[in-house]
Amino acid sequence: MIGAGAGNTTFADISAPMEESQLVHIIRKPDWAISEAHATPEETFLNRRQLIKNWGMAGLGLAAAAAIRPGRAFGAEDPTADLYPAMRNESFVLDRALTPETVNSSYNNFYEFGSHKQIWKAAQALKTSPWDIEIDGLVEQPMTIGFEDLVRKIPLEERLYRHRCVEAWSMTIPWTGFPLSELVALAKPLSSAKYVRFETFLNPDVATGQRQSWYPWPYVEGVTIEEAGNDLAFMVTGAYGHPLDKQFGAPIRLALPWKYGFKSIKSISRISFTDTRPVSFWENILQKEYGFWANVNPAVPHPRWSQAEERILHTGDKVETLIYNGYGDQVADLYKNMKGEPLFM
């Protein structure tokens, strides 16, 4: 159900407690673990003592991640597993600890598999290999490309990103993938293309949520061509040093860390270039609450709750939300000449 309970910070119902009891804390540092050198300069974010505390927590989180990994136990070896772990791009750093993989991979929004957070098991029904992606619309030559071909055409890199859900919780995650701009270059859009529209698969046989006919399936999202060209816009194919687990939106999803999480569409099967602004899934359902731009801004409340703070997954700490989720230096210029646009919903 959408917007259950006025005043709840949720699309649906996020009142269920996190399943932290599942975590087994075995201290083991994976080879892709973060080092202190990757921390954001302290003058930018936190004092040094806080940083040390946070990186210590990250170590524990990574250890927990190594212990249980919801979703992987059931899958066959991924045909792209040889590409991981990818080299980390050191330009993308965090101001806080990484969220343990066990937490991130068992607390997901993926309405195709249910309108609650515990969808990871249901998502294992999705067959992600082979996986075709259609690229069409205003391009020189429409094409269908297999994911396994695509992922070997563009070098992969790892980036540490923040993720801020419109429901006022946040996480941090080591994504692996490639810049969206690389995919745009491969697609060769015409100069008339103004937007990129993304679509998730449609298969109600496996995605039971898609049998709920009151939702406007398939899930759709969109960005402007300029946003797609921003270096932060990232096509994600892996997380935590291995191919994406299904609940994260395998085999390929988007990460737009300066926007609310609903813009980061999962399990993409179609990418279209268009001169018409796409209407996204949530905008289609609740236009007054979920707009096209959806840039993070603590000063602009959601109609039913404040966006001033966020709850960090796993620790439960409340921290102040930052404009553009802290990525203003990289993205604010995209919007500087826009007047009268609802940029923050």
Ligand code: MTE
């Ligand atoms: N993409 C699809 N196809 N379906 C969804 O329900 N949920 C969005 C986004 N992408 C969603 C989606 C929302 S609301 C969020 S917050 C993020 O995915 C959650 O990503 P995560 O589960 O990896 O944390």
